[in-house]
Amino acid sequence: MFELDVRSRKPIYEQLVERLKELIITEVLKADEQLPSVRMLAQQLTINPNTIQKAYRELESQGYIYSIKGKGSFVSPATPNQNSEKIIKVKTELSKLISEALYLGITADELFKMIKEIDTIVGGGIENDQNQ
Amino acid sequence: MFELDVRSRKPIYEQLVERLKELIITEVLKADEQLPSVRMLAQQLTINPNTIQKAYRELESQGYIYSIKGKGSFVSPATPNQNSEKIIKVKTELSKLISEALYLGITADELFKMIKEIDTIVGGGIENDQNQ
DNA sequence: TAACTGTACTATGAATGATAGTACACTATA
DNA sequence: TATAGTGTACTATCATTCATAGTACAGTTA
Numbered sequence: 650m651f652e653l654d655v656r657s658r659k660p661i662y663e664q665l666v667e668r669l670k671e672l673i674i675t676e677v678l679k680a681d682e683q684l685p686s687v688r689m690l691a692q693q694l695t696i697n698p699n700t701i702q703k704a705y706r707e708l709e710s711q712g713y714i715y716s717i718k719g720k721g722s723f724v725s726p727a728t729p730n731q732n733s734e735k736i737i738k739v740k741t742e743l744s745k746l747i748s749e750a751l752y753l754g755i756t757a758d759e760l761f762k763m764i765k766e767i768d769t770i771v772g773g774g775i776e777n778d779q780n781q
Numbered sequence: 782m783f784e785l786d787v788r789s790r791k792p793i794y795e796q797l798v799e800r801l802k803e804l805i806i807t808e809v810l811k812a813d814e815q816l817p818s819v820r821m822l823a824q825q826l827t828i829n830p831n832t833i834q835k836a837y838r839e840l841e842s843q844g845y846i847y848s849i850k851g852k853g854s855f856v857s858p859a860t861p862n863q864n865s866e867k868i869i870k871v872k873t874e875l876s877k878l879i880s881e882a883l884y885l886g887i888t889a890d891e892l893f894k895m896i897k898e899i900d901t902i903v904g905g906g907i908e909n910d911q912n913q
Numbered sequence: 914t915a916a917c918t919g920t921a922c923t924a925t926g927a928a929t930g931a932t933a934g935t936a937c938a939c940t941a942t943a
Numbered sequence: 944t945a946t947a948g949t950g951t952a953c954t955a956t957c958a959t960t961c962a963t964a965g966t967a968c969a970g971t972t973a
Binding site for chain 1: 960961962964970972
Binding site: 736746749 | 799802803805806807859860861862863864867868871872874875876877878879880881882883884885886887889892893895896897899900903
C-alpha cells in the first residue's frame with residue numbers, strides 16, 4: 650500500500666500525505682472508507698504513531714479526510730468546487746508547472762492529451778460520476 | 782526582484798530557486814543574461830552568500846543557468862526537448878496535479894484554457910519563438 | 914469493562930538549513 | 944602586475960524541523 654523512501658529528503662509525513670491523497674483522488678480509497686488507525690499504520694510501516702497523526706491532520710486540514718474520536722479516520726466525500734482556497738492553490742501550482750513544461754518543450758497538444766487521458770481515468774470527481 | 786518569506790517553512794534557497802526559475806521561464810531574464818553575483822545578491826537580500834550559491838548550484842544542476850569561474854553566472858539558453866530527465870519529472874508532477882485539479886472540480890475545459898493562455902504568454906520556448 | 918479509536922503533550926536526538934568565516938581559482942581591467 | 948571583481952568549497956556553529964518515545968486523556972463499541 651505504501652512505500653516510504655526513508656532516504657528521501659522529503660519528510661516521511663509528507664510522503665504519507667501525498668500517497669494517501671493519490672489513493673483518494675484515484676478512488677482506490679473511496680468516500681467514507683475507513684483509513685487504518687494511526688497505531689495500526691504506524692505498526693505496519695514501523696514508524697511512530699505521532700508521525701501518522703501528523704499526516705492525517707494535514708490531510709484533514711486540506712479536506713481529504715475527516716476523523717471521529719473513538720471511531721477512526723475516513724475519506725471525505727469529494728466536494729467539487731467547494732474548497733475554493735485549495736482550488737486557487739492548485740491552480741497557482743499548475744500555472745507554474747505548465748509554464749515550466751512549455752518552456753522545456755512539452756507542447757500544448759501533449760498537455761491537452763495528458764488532461765484527456767487523466768480525465769478519462771480519474772473521472773473528474775462527482776460531476777463525472779453523476780454524468781455516467 | 783525578489784521577495785523572500787523568511788517565515789515560510791520553505792527553505793530560503795528553495796524560494797530563490799523557484800523565483801529565479803520563474804523569471805527565466807517567463808523570459809524576464811533572457812538567455813545568456815548575467816545573474817547578480819552571489820556576493821551582490823547576498824548583500825541585497827541580507828542573506829548569506831553560501832545560501833545564494835546553494836540556489837545557483839541547484840539551478841545549474843537543473844540546467845537553467847551556467848556559471849563560469851571568474852566571470853559570473855548566466856541564464857542558459859532554452860533547450861526544448863533536451864532535458865529528458867527533467868521533462869519526465871515535470872510530467873510526473875503535472876499528472877499528479879492534474880488529477881488533483883480534476884478531483885477538486887476544476888474541469889478539463891478550464892485546464893485547456895489555462896494551457897492556451899499560458900502558451901500565448903510564455904510562448905513555449907524556442908520552438909514558438911522560431912514559429913513567429 | 915476492556916479494547917479499540919483519535920488527539921495532544923513533553924522530552925530527546927538526528928537531520929537540515931542558514932550563517933560566519935576563510936581560502937582558493939579564475940577573469941578582466943588599468 | 945596588481946587589484947577588484949567573479950565562482951566555489953570548506954569548516955564550524957547555531958537554529959529549526961522532523962521523528963521518535965513515552966504518556967495520558969477523551970470517545971466509541973462490543
